[in-house]
Amino acid sequence: MSGPLRMDNNHLDPIPANAGIGLKPQHYEEILSLGPDAMPQIGWFEVHTENYMGAGGPPHYYLEKIRQDYPLSMHGVGLSLGTAEGLNLDHLRRIKNVVDRYQPALVSEHISWSIANGVYLNDLIPLPYTAETLQITCEHIDQMQNFLGRQILVENPSSYLLFKSSNMEEPDFINEILTNTACGLLLDVNNVYVSCQNHGWDARDYISRLKPETVGEIHLAGHSVKEWRGQSLRIDDHGSHVCDEVWALYEYTLSLMGPKPTLIEWDNNIPALITLSQEAERANILLNSDQCAKKFG
Amino acid sequence: MRKKVWVRGMATLFDIQEGFLSAILDSQNDIIADEILGHGVQERLNICRNNTFITLRQALAQNFPVLCRLVGQQFFDHMAGKYIQKSPPTTPLLMTYGVKMPEFLEDFGAVDSLPYLADVARLEHLWNRSFNGPDTAGFDLETLNKVDPEKFEGIIFKLLPNMQLMSSIYPVLDIWFANQAEEGASININLDRGPCHLAIFRKVQEVEIMPLDPASHIFFELLSAGKTLGFATEQITEKYPAFNLQEALQNILQNNLIVGFEFTK
Numbered sequence A: 001m002s003g004p005l006r007m008d009n010n011h012l013d014p015i016p017a018n019a020g021i022g023l024k025p026q027h028y029e030e031i032l033s034l035g036p037d038a039m040p041q042i043g044w045f046e047v048h049t050e051n052y053m054g055a056g057g058p059p060h061y062y063l064e065k066i067r068q069d070y071p072l073s074m075h076g077v078g079l080s081l082g083t084a085e086g087l088n089l090d091h092l093r094r095i096k097n098v099v100d101r102y103q104p105a106l107v108s109e110h111i112s113w114s115i116a117n118g119v120y121l122n123d124l125i126p127l128p129y130t131a132e133t134l135q136i137t138c139e140h141i142d143q144m145q146n147f148l149g150r151q152i153l154v155e156n157p158s159s160y161l162l163f164k165s166s167n168m169e170e171p172d173f174i175n176e177i178l179t180n181t182a183c184g185l186l187l188d189v190n191n192v193y194v195s196c197q198n199h200g201w202d203a204r205d206y207i208s209r210l211k212p213e214t215v216g217e218i219h220l221a222g223h224s225v226k227e228w229r230g231q232s233l234r235i236d237d238h239g240s241h242v243c244d245e246v247w248a249l250y251e252y253t254l255s256l257m258g259p260k261p262t263l264i265e266w267d268n269n270i271p272a273l274i275t276l277s278q279e280a281e282r283a284n285i286l287l288n289s290d291q292c293a294k295k296f297g
Numbered sequence B: 001m002r003k004k005v006w007v008r009g010m011a012t013l014f015d016i017q018e019g020f021l022s023a024i025l026d027s028q029n030d031i032i033a034d035e036i037l038g039h040g041v042q043e044r045l046n047i048c049r050n051n052t053f054i055t056l057r058q059a060l061a062q063n064f065p066v067l068c069r070l071v072g073q074q075f076f077d078h079m080a081g082k083y084i085q086k087s088p089p090t091t092p093l094l095m096t097y098g099v100k101m102p103e104f105l106e107d108f109g110a111v112d113s114l115p116y117l118a119d120v121a122r123l124e125h126l127w128n129r130s131f132n133g134p135d136t137a138g139f140d141l142e143t144l145n146k147v148d149p150e151k152f153e154g155i156i157f158k159l160l161p162n163m164q165l166m167s168s169i170y171p172v173l174d175i176w177f178a179n180q181a182e183e184g185a186s187i188n189i190n191l192d193r194g195p196c197h198l199a200i201f202r203k204v205q206e207v208e209i210m211p212l213d214p215a216s217h218i219f220f221e222l223l224s225a226g227k228t229l230g231f232a233t234e235q236i237t238e239k240y241p242a243f244n245l246q247e248a249l250q251n252i253l254q255n256n257l258i259v260g261f262e263f264t265k
Helices: A025-034 A058-069 A089-102 A131-148 A170-180 A189-199 A203-208 A244-257 A273-287 A290-296 B013-026 B041-063 B065-071 B073-086 B101-107 B117-132 B149-154 B172-178 B214-224 B229-239 B245-254
Strands: A019-022 A045-048 A072-075 A106-110 A113-116 A119-125 A153-155 A184-188 A215-221 A224-228 A231-235 A262-265 B155-159 B164-168 B196-202 B207-212 B258-263
Touching: A019 A273, A025 A058, A025 A273, A072 A089, A089 A131, A106 A215, A113 B013, A119 B013, A119 B041, A131 A170, A131 B013, A153 A215, A170 A184, A184 A189, A189 A203, A189 A215, A189 A231, A189 A244, A203 A244, A215 A244, A231 B041, A244 A273, A244 A290, A262 A273, B013 B041, B013 B073, B041 B065, B041 B073, B041 B117, B065 B073, B065 B117, B065 B172, B073 B101, B101 B117, B117 B164, B117 B172, B117 B196, B117 B207, B149 B155, B149 B229, B155 B214, B155 B229, B164 B214, B172 B196, B172 B207, B196 B214, B207 B214, B214 B229, B214 B245
Parallel strands: A019 A045, A019 A262, A045 A072, A072 A106, A106 A153, A153 A184, A184 A215, A215 A262
Antiparallel strands: A113 A119, A224 A231, B155 B258, B164 B196, B196 B207
């Protein structure tokens, strides 16, 4: 790692350890007209970095306004940190431009890949967990952090397939990344649940192997179940309510880690703002519960 | 996609990702299937393929809503699937994905009977570019009043930086407008109405589409290319002697289509 990186980016409008939601265009007007006082359940917003990479236009108009009232997290889906062919530098520059413009408290990306032969597959595809992959991913995380001049968080993947060449377990691979780079973890509890169900892993064991101090944010989302040959595969589609099993796993996570900024992620079949704010309130209740607060408050 | 064989366990990350790409884009599962653990490998790969195709089709449907409405969702999905295979995105920036859609439609035999589709796609792509294009600061017309009339010939106007221009032999603006209405409203388009010329731009938030007469279209094109007012006028009057500079200028100024001006050096 060359050059000093601020490990905490909370010098700018920190993200509080309460619930936030993903910002969607269909809610822009309502959010602005209600104002933060009318929506105390929503403490902050997260956007997909790629949606604000245009030169101008309505997306920027609204984000500028909403940014004035709320802390912001920028969550990228397109850099492909695990690509074998080197990062797309044009895209890295685009990320820096929007990050410089909006000064988000959190910037995140994924432990996955989506670019091969210069083609962008628009999916967060899992990696084989090998020494080679670890080295490539860590180099790219270093490169991104140095280019942005700040810490990033990386998100654990959801997966429905594993590679034969993997010789490391996923939580160990993640811990190696966190040890070798100065990045933090965006712990997606739904992804942990989905992957563990799909691969027969123990979700509580997975989470207990992660280091609480590395976790900078939590994601919660809904997923769907696909039945096939009498078996079920869980697909992480962010298109429904967080399920009870994931809420229970979230509660367990908080009991180990204490309160963390928690995002309700809902990207498909987007519901009314009130539904998102109710999901956020459910997370807030757990974040402020005696069990969570006593231990860590 | 070139076919590759490697010894199991020796595949590098690059090999795996290249094999995966073949599986997703060309359904060549055999290259990568041997690298994947457990049973149901084909189904697992299909989930990946679906993720890519469904989300990219959604991106195209979002970028070409009128096109989608004209051909219907089911056919659009089929067409979009072919487009994705032919021109997969080469950047994670999907807000303008589909730049090659007009050319694709010109070569796509299944839509031969709808020859205007390519120009509708062109209009939608330009609409999108204007929507996401640079914002503009206001311009004070008073500054123009102070210019010495003798210097007018050498003036170079800067038009809205998100302005896009296009021409079509089909009435694409009529088609576009008809398809903004509620689904089910009656649509009556005269395809023989003759060519149309359009300026697509955004002053604040709303994208606007303005029809232009042929002379004004050339005028806008020359100004966009950074030509002086004198040069533009000379070029147009050669072809359109009746060109009325006064009217054309008023059109630009009254509609707030310029953001500044400078003089030729």
